[in-house]
Amino acid sequence: MLHWIQYLRGYVTVRVWGYSVERLLNLCGNHDVLVWDIEDHGDYHTMHISIAGFFALKPLLKKTGTRVAVTGKYGLPFFVSQMWRRKLFVAGLFGCIFFWCLASRFIWDIQIEGNFALTEDVLMDYLEEQGVHTAMKKSGLDIGALEQELREDYDLITWTSVQLRGTTLLIHIKENDMPQYDNRNTAQTEKGMDLVAGKDGVVTYIITRSGVPLVSCGDSVQKGDVLVSGAVPVYNEDTTVRRYQYVEADADITLSYARNLSLEEEIAYDEKCYTGETIEIPVVGTGEKEVAFRFRKVPYAFYDTSEEKKQVQLLDHLYLPFYYGSRTVQEYEIVSKMHTEEEMKTLLQERFRKIISTLNEKGVQIAEKNVTIKKNEKKWVLHARMQLEESAVKLAPTTVTEPVENSGQEDSQTD
């Protein structure tokens, strides 16, 4: 306690030498000058003395014929005057503390843990929609509500824990490991679903698992025709329909249909030839706006521009809305060229092969194909006639409904 008072009021250490130090000490005592920690070093004495005491010392020194020299200054008054000389430093210190306090009121980082099926991007976009983002105020965040919204909006999430750790928002979720069942189909089954042809064609294969097949192998069908009905009739004894049992029709059906295809390729073509002339322009930007450090026009007639940008990043996740990079402008010339026969062939075949592989990816099988290539001076044309097989069927709500049921009832009444 005494030390604190001494520090607050300030004191100096002095070295005293001369004729009679003892007399000086006595005078100090009589004049209420506070002196402590007096030590004898033979030639001189050292002591601690309060600031006020030091100024009262002058007449006493004269009287006793001793001399004094200050060896150290301690305490708050000296510290303050020292800091007063370093105004900018103190201002910086306070500015730093102020900024620190201000910045700690915001969320600067969002971390998500425990997500497997839901990617971090999806959750981040969702949080953005909910108004939760980096650089938002902590006070604007309702943790309980956010936890609840996460659970409600994603069926996959079974448990959530949101916590603020410093300026980091930590979101911990647990996903449901159990498989999810889709209840929509069972709901619609009550109304009944038909299988309908998605294309014109000939039925080449049909195996029905549920429903009533209305076509057989070899039948021609048109787009929209019902192939398997989802209304299974229940008959009376006299083979009239009593009522319908509605199911979701399910069958393996293959439709065969012809498709014509023609691909054209011109022999003459333009090619981009880069001249090797490039210009690099540094770019700095924020948000939508950007500044390119070039004020003259690009001197090329034809050119490509490509940009490479990097965003300013502070921590792992904290990106500031500033980016920098460079824009490269490459000059090119357009040169007219002619394909050789070999090139034309491979070009056309490559395009045709791509079409076939996309068909295969869709599950379409090619039963037959007949390819011819016609040449003339300007272009080559590839004609292909293909017989395709595909299970082109769609589910549609069954059209057989109540009126039929009513007529059935009427029938039974007439009986």
Added chain:
Amino acid sequence: MESLKLPKDTMLGAAIVTITGNREVFIENYKGILEYTTESIVLQGKNAKICFEGSGLSIDYYTNEDMKISGKIDALRYI
């Protein structure tokens, strides 16, 4: 005088010396410092001089009435 039970130091002006072990001395009612070195400190009492002898003696603090000395004390003599 005895029957009044007044404190003797105030009545007689006598110095009170409290010695803790041999390392610390607390003196009240002294009149002044006569000599101060690391080996000896001589104080003026009302009727006698008080002399502390030892080594590494230093004055922790002092006011007009009291004083605290620390260091190794070998002897206390009244001269």
